[in-house]
Amino acid sequence: MRKINVFDTTLRDGEQSAGVNLNFEEKLEIAKQLERLGVDVIEAGFPASSQGDFRSVQAIAQTVKGSSVTGLARSVTKDIDAAWEALKDSAEPRIHVFLATSPIHMTYKLRMTPDEVVRTAVESVKYAKAKFPQVQWSAEDASRSELPFLAKIIEEVINAGATVINLPDTVGYTTPHEIGNMFRYLTENVPNIDRAILSTHNHDDLGMAVSNSLAAIQNGAGQVECTVNGIGERAGNASLEEIAVALNIRKDHYQAETGLTLKEIKRTSSLVSKLTGMVVPSNKAVVGANAFAHESGIHQDGVLKNKETYEIITPELVGVSSNRMVLGKHSGRHAFKEKVVELGFNGTDEQLQTIFTAFKDLADKKKDVTEDDLFALMTEATVGG
Numbered sequence: 001m002r003k004i005n006v007f008d009t010t011l012r013d014g015e016q017s018a019g020v021n022l023n024f025e026e027k028l029e030i031a032k033q034l035e036r037l038g039v040d041v042i043e044a045g046f047p048a049s050s051q052g053d054f055r056s057v058q059a060i061a062q063t064v065k066g067s068s069v070t071g072l073a074r075s076v077t078k079d080i081d082a083a084w085e086a087l088k089d090s091a092e093p094r095i096h097v098f099l100a101t102s103p104i105h106m107t108y109k110l111r112m113t114p115d116e117v118v119r120t121a122v123e124s125v126k127y128a129k130a131k132f133p134q135v136q137w138s139a140e141d142a143s144r145s146e147l148p149f150l151a152k153i154i155e156e157v158i159n160a161g162a163t164v165i166n167l168p169d170t171v172g173y174t175t176p177h178e179i180g181n182m183f184r185y186l187t188e189n190v191p192n193i194d195r196a197i198l199s200t201h202n203h204d205d206l207g208m209a210v211s212n213s214l215a216a217i218q219n220g221a222g223q224v225e226c227t228v229n230g231i232g233e234r235a236g237n238a239s240l241e242e243i244a245v246a247l248n249i250r251k252d253h254y255q256a257e258t259g260l261t262l263k264e265i266k267r268t269s270s271l272v273s274k275l276t277g278m279v280v281p282s283n284k285a286v287v288g289a290n291a292f293a294h295e296s297g298i299h300q301d302g303v304l305k306n307k308e309t310y311e312i313i314t315p316e317l318v319g320v321s322s323n324r325m326v327l328g329k330h331s332g333r334h335a336f337k338e339k340v341v342e343l344g345f346n347g348t349d350e351q352l353q354t355i356f357t358a359f360k361d362l363a364d365k366k367k368d369v370t371e372d373d374l375f376a377l378m379t380e381a382t383v384g385g
């Protein structure tokens with residue numbers, strides 16, 4: 001089984017979600033929970049971006065020792081210096097420097113020629129390496145870059161001292177097939193590639209961030225970058241919990257695993273949702289309120305006979321106490337009986353039939369039938385209303 005390092009960027013790219021602003025205490029609390037979850041690297045922020053971010057990154061670097069802590073820097077000495085000041089007390093100082101490599105970013109955003117981009121990247125990595133034992137270099141917009149150019153710049157930044165090479169799909173444009181080809185091409189065409197770990201970082205603009213991350217892992221990525229609940233710029237980043245659980249449940253397919261303590265997933269998701277104010281949709285995979293809820297009679301009956309009929313993930317795996325039978329108009333007699341017996345019903349089969357009929361009438365008019373509703377129906381049938 002290959003070990004995949006999890007690089008969590010909830011506190012950096014995740015915090016770039018519109019409307020999210022975490023204060024010092026909130027960032028520290030999330031960082032401690034990420035450490036409990038067992039992520040390999042926490043990207044704690046962007047130290048040069050503000051005094052507040054600098055203080056948070058510094059405090060996290062001084063406090064968290066079970067995960068590596070890193071911070072983002074543009075390819076300029078002032079950002080690298082700020083990152084060093086913030087991170088020098090961490091267990092293993094690590095920096096994340098980036099520069100765009102796609103034609104559109106080089107021409108219009110950076111206004112640099114490809115040769116200038118290579119020179120700037122190499123100089124920034126050398127400058128960072130003089131301070132940091134671990135230097136991660138990212139080719140921003142890698143998925144829209146030309147592959148021979150990417151291969152050339154990666155070879156040079158590895159020679160300059162980069163130990164991790166990250167290839168972001170910055171605008172969420174790529175597909176699983178294309179990203180697989182990119183990772184395979186670079187593995188085969190960068191002569192010194194075995195001196196670095198390849199990393200994948202995907203955005204969700206077309207809803208493919210998790211699939212793209214998994215395809216990159218299948219084609220050589222040894223590190224995956226993601227955020228809790230998939231929060232991040234625009235449509236967000238690849239969701240940590242979905243990648244981790246997919247690798248776990250489909251070990252047979254991916255032959256790769258993370259070192260995460262999966263039962264901390266639900267707690268981590270709830271904390272991030274509470275502190276960022278970003279509500280988790282109820283149908284969200286793994287951590288949504290309905291992820292382990294069954295409403296239809298056919299499903300409820302199957303699950304009550306054998307959970308594996310409709311549950312591929314056990315709720316306990318991710319720290320959820322149990323599955324949930326929701327009583328609604330699609331529910332059947334099996335789950336209904338279990339529920340009323342749990343609520344104390346011990347009447348006759350005839351009374352049960354009466355309550356079930358009344359329940360079905362009610363469920364046609366009401367989305368959720370509550371325990372109070374059931375008590376009322378039970379009382380009516382057994383005491384005579």
Ligand code: KIV
Binds near residue numbers: 098138141168
């Ligand atoms: O999406 C992106 O390209 C990034 C880089 C800064 C790594 O977040």
Ligand code: ZN
Binds near residue numbers: 013168201203
């Ligand atoms: Zn990003």
